[in-house]
Amino acid sequence: MKKVIFVSHCILNTASKVVLYNQQSIDAEEKLRLQFVSTALNNGIQIVQLPCPEFTLYGSRRWGHVSDQFDNPFFREHCHKILTPIIQQLKEYLSNPSFEVLGIVGIDGSPSCGVDYTCQGDWYGSFEGRTALQEVLRNTKLVNKRGIFMEVLDEMLKEENLNDKVIVRSLYAREPDKCLDLIR
Numbered sequence: 001m002k003k004v005i006f007v008s009h010c011i012l013n014t015a016s017k018v019v020l021y022n023q024q025s026i027d028a029e030e031k032l033r034l035q036f037v038s039t040a041l042n043n044g045i046q047i048v049q050l051p052c053p054e055f056t057l058y059g060s061r062r063w064g065h066v067s068d069q070f071d072n073p074f075f076r077e078h079c080h081k082i083l084t085p086i087i088q089q090l091k092e093y094l095s096n097p098s099f100e101v102l103g104i105v106g107i108d109g110s111p112s113c114g115v116d117y118t119c120q121g122d123w124y125g126s127f128e129g130r131t132a133l134q135e136v137l138r139n140t141k142l143v144n145k146r147g148i149f150m151e152v153l154d155e156m157l158k159e160e161n162l163n164d165k166v167i168v169r170s171l172y173a174r175e176p177d178k179c180l181d182l183i184r
């Protein structure tokens with residue numbers, strides 16, 4: 001039986017990520033990413049890459065966002081559109097006893113792909129003439145919620161009655177076992 005796992009796009013392609021500046025958190029995530037991918041490959045697990053909702057809407061020069069900004073009908077519609085072929089693939093693998101779907105792995109902290117944690121903040125508008133930028137950054141925080149892409153994915157799984165059949169976990173450097181336990 002072949003084992004299959006679905007992962008957020010940047011678990012296989014970090015070029016899709018927003019440009020980051022916190023080297024410590026980049027290094028910690030990269031270490032876990034390499035461990036996760038190499039363990040999956042060494043264990044013969046097939047990896048299906050989800051599309052990146054942010055890269056496919058805003059490209060490589062996008063700003064960092066918070067989930068509040070993506071919580072709108074247009075972004076949700078985009079997520080729904082690019083997830084539709086993924087749900088079809090998921091259904092096909094689940095319908096065939098030759099395959100075992102291990103789950104879906106997102107990226108904690110992401111405004112889109114967060115599973116247990118996403119980032120929230122009162123973040124909007126132009127930078128020009130802005131005086132309280134540091135305060136806005138200080139008030140941006142991790143909260144125990146799904147990112148918007150993962151919320152839409154949850155809704156689509158529920159519509160297809162797949163939510164009890166598919167485990168959704170996340171890659172998060174501070175809680176590495178969440179993703180590693182799926183593939184060991």
Ligand code: SF4
Binds near residue numbers: 054055
């Ligand atoms: S939106 Fe998701 S897939 Fe794209 S870079 Fe962010 S976490 Fe990765």
